[in-house]
Amino acid sequence: MLQAAIIDLDGTLVDTLGDFSAALAGTLAELGWPAVPKETIEGFIGKGTEHLLRTTLAHVGAPASLYEPAWDAYHRIYPTINGRHSQVYPGVAEGVAQLRAAGLRLACLTNKPTEFARELLRAKGLAGAFELVFGGDAFERKKPDPLPLLKTCAALGTLPAQTLMVGDSSNDAAAARAAGCPVVLVTYGYNHGRPVREVDANGYVDSLVDVLKVL
């Protein structure tokens, strides 16, 4: 019997590729490097900001010494564009409402920095649904490590086996499997550019409204 659901943010609740693209374009422009196409950035999303910045700098051929200035510029620029180039996926508001109506407690767990995540959920009218919001800077390790899921279960006071993970990528699935949480993956997210059905999970859904049906 499920007690709670932990839901990923980027690629699961909100299509944030436009935000990432705008923040990275601004960051690269400040450092004197060209922007990277959205389709390329899509493959870099999901493993947190460090990974995103390092892979983007490597992609344009910039030296690794630009990592710190890039980090500073990105963290200054992102809050100015957060939510402006992103859209809540179809079915999310209804799906989240259904999970709550089924008696599940909800937490949002993302590799995005916690402050960016809270602000985005607020801007998109989703903040009220989540009891807890944890970002990639909340714990010592990020997804795909199981630690963030185990800590979120502990904060909810629920057992991992009774806490469903809903995400869009192999990161979410690997973290869930290692933590002992059941996992459902959405088919419309990023998953590092790979077909999500290749990833081991308990089910796959085209919309959050179908999550409880596939279990």
Ligand SMILES: O=C(O)COP(=O)(O)O
């Ligand atoms: O990589 C990120 O910053 C966000 O990724 P997530 O919300 O899918 O965990």
Ligand SMILES: [Mg+2]
């Ligand atoms: Mg995601």
